[in-house]
Amino acid sequence: MVFIDEFDAIGGRRSSGGSSAQSLRMFASQLLEEFDGVDADNDGVYILAATNRPWDVDPALRRPGRIDRTVLVLPPDQPARLAIVENALRDKPAAAVDARELARRTEEFSGADIAYVVDRAIETAFTESVASGVPRMIGTADLEQAATKVVPSTREWFEQIKPVLEYGVDDGTFGQLRAYLKRHHI
Numbered sequence: 001m002v003f004i005d006e007f008d009a010i011g012g013r014r015s016s017g018g019s020s021a022q023s024l025r026m027f028a029s030q031l032l033e034e035f036d037g038v039d040a041d042n043d044g045v046y047i048l049a050a051t052n053r054p055w056d057v058d059p060a061l062r063r064p065g066r067i068d069r070t071v072l073v074l075p076p077d078q079p080a081r082l083a084i085v086e087n088a089l090r091d092k093p094a095a096a097v098d099a100r101e102l103a104r105r106t107e108e109f110s111g112a113d114i115a116y117v118v119d120r121a122i123e124t125a126f127t128e129s130v131a132s133g134v135p136r137m138i139g140t141a142d143l144e145q146a147a148t149k150v151v152p153s154t155r156e157w158f159e160q161i162k163p164v165l166e167y168g169v170d171d172g173t174f175g176q177l178r179a180y181l182k183r184h185h186i
Helices: 021-036 078-089 099-105 111-132 140-148 154-167 175-183
Strands: 002-004 047-049
Touching: 078 099, 078 111, 099 140, 111 140, 154 175
Parallel strands: 002 047
Antiparallel strands: none
């Protein structure tokens, strides 16, 4: 298995303009050659690619036999957010934390956003403990306060995708995303 993160950076549309267009075309063409090479024995080789910009990946790379399936990873639902909060608090100095309430309040947050909320709450409690000389546990109020200071990282991505959904070519890949945006009034 080969995992390529930020796949749009190396497998970007060959039709894109700009100063790096020629190198992008060459790189994408080389990827196509590697995927389809006549002498290549690719049996048992699986390529998994991740991107935040699937609309920028060259369509030739997404054809059958190449990277031909798309899996949309949406923000976690409430049970997943609860599990993320509970996992992030495991082995931390927390007492009387209402993890369900934090999961309810963090609807648009990614898993990383939620982990960051917990880290900020821990940092705040630790800083206050050092300043006062009295150790204290993390409580629900610390987590709720930290959550108000974190802007969900998914919002920017949803704003980026709106013009693509409205004006771009969609081969059906974005159907699940359209439904999610509609359901959440985004």
